[in-house]
Amino acid sequence: MNQPTAQESGAHDGIRIITTGGTIDKIYFDARSQFEVGDPVIGHVLEEALVKHPWTVQELMQKDSLEIDDADRLRIREAVQSAPEKRILITHGTDTMAKTAEAIAETGDRTVVLTGSLSPARFRSSDAIFNIGAAFAATQCLPAGTWLFMNGQVFKAGDVKKNLDSNCFEAL
Amino acid sequence: MNQPTAQESGAHDGIRIITTGGTIDKIYFDARSQFEVGDPVIGHVLEEALVKHPWTVQELMQKDSLEIDDADRLRIREAVQSAPEKRILITHGTDTMAKTAEAIAETGDRTVVLTGSLSPARFRSSDAIFNIGAAFAATQCLPAGTWLFMNGQVFKAGDVKKNLDSNCFEAL
Amino acid sequence: MNQPTAQESGAHDGIRIITTGGTIDKIYFDARSQFEVGDPVIGHVLEEALVKHPWTVQELMQKDSLEIDDADRLRIREAVQSAPEKRILITHGTDTMAKTAEAIAETGDRTVVLTGSLSPARFRSSDAIFNIGAAFAATQCLPAGTWLFMNGQVFKAGDVKKNLDSNCFEAL
């Protein structure tokens, strides 16, 4: 699951999308009366949005962000560093998104944008599609470095936290 | 309809949104069996997306973009030039979006991003929410100048057209 | 388009769905800046609703109901009378739905329910899915005869009209 397919690997000018799980991909399993991280939705979102800019999805892990540990962050960093593309979008759970952003702040000449959502993309009303659109554009517009987009705002890695009381991202 | 309200006018650090109509705002009037440009959807989209970054909506006109003429483009340019904000998002019909972008290419030190959608925001499946998210982020990320976002791609004003055969935007 | 396929024809105990067009199936064609009656949505709606009861779709015509004339009503009546199933759901535009219901009021021992919607099923907010669910249940519950379901209410054919001022169906 964690290696891009041959079919995908030609798009060096495009945007690499690395998915790690989080609320954005949550789906409901009635049989277990439980919500779990499901397959990434971002491919469907990009098709629905009629995106013609080249992109490729690399499914790296399917975790709640509270379960993402330092070993996982190392894997994310390696996936970024070994990507043939210069522009990378990462979908990630919100609880530790700011921490992962900081852990991968050194990107060389790559532009990396993390995003996710506070409610699942499969909901009728969600911040997911807006955030994916925002991050997809931001990877094309921002200089090299690691960035985060949530609550309608672009943040620099290391300068953002999730405020647990307001359930919103804000600058430090 | 075309003047920002007093309540809105303080947000100089925020993003001014100028709405001009287009498919993105189309609504169905069963009584007339007709689709027409309705009230702007962008405010609802930003609320659903849990946007905390300040923004204000200025409803300038409600037109199909085929009906937008040079006098309208002058009004749009004046609205841009008289805006207190440096960052401006314009929603616009797709047929003449590239033409309007070119007509307002001189923005001084403002960053202006035009977007719209190929199907109405009120549809269950549409490029509208993705495009609004993208444009909202792009206004924060791009340098001064006029830009256009459609089909997943950031274009420079003057370097983009809508290909009527493929129904997609592409670089000149 | 107007003949059921062989694959479909075994389901005599199931519900036959005859589609005639109307707002419920309207789709937006950006290339022509126009809304037109598209392919029937009802199959997708039934799949999304996890329907296990057998059904088959017969696409009879794709018309705005204002364009449906007496020859069309004859075709609809013939489709009803030649159906192997006893339970029939018809999707139809709203403007002349009451007239068509009356024209096919004689059904022998068949239960026929007409429905449609005041806004397209492809909209995020629409009466379409609710109405299809209602009509699908009503075909199973009602005695022989022709019925109409709109605005949350079951009406008998001949005892209903669309009030053009309120844009609602009401009993005569």
Added chain:
Amino acid sequence: MNQPTAQESGAHDGIRIITTGGTIDKIYFDARSQFEVGDPVIGHVLEEALVKHPWTVQELMQKDSLEIDDADRLRIREAVQSAPEKRILITHGTDTMAKTAEAIAETGDRTVVLTGSLSPARFRSSDAIFNIGAAFAATQCLPAGTWLFMNGQVFKAGDVKKNLDSNCFEAL
């Protein structure tokens, strides 16, 4: 929460809706990374469906159906028996819906229809709206007794179970 308001109580000819919780009303609380039964959605669904037939909502409890016990079933039965309306729709979780239906099979001259959904109504794709439409029509069409609508089918109380392997309702 469990008493109808004075404003509601006049609609004796209408449909009483008793909500008990279940997947249909589940909402996501990001702050707790958890899905829980939220406020009933059915009022919004009926408004979106442009329902003109009178109805009133009585919020009786907000429970996963696995948590509904015999005391709860007694409360549901009492709510049915004390309702001024003859036609009653109950929304209920799916896991014990068949059991509750059986427990309230004696309704005197009332028509009672239970429904729910296998995925939350707040999802973009769900069986919820279809099922609500179906149950709303079925209460108008069926004779006195207790019924259940799921998976596109009307079942008689006592003659239906949820098949846990296929995750579908089927006749006994």
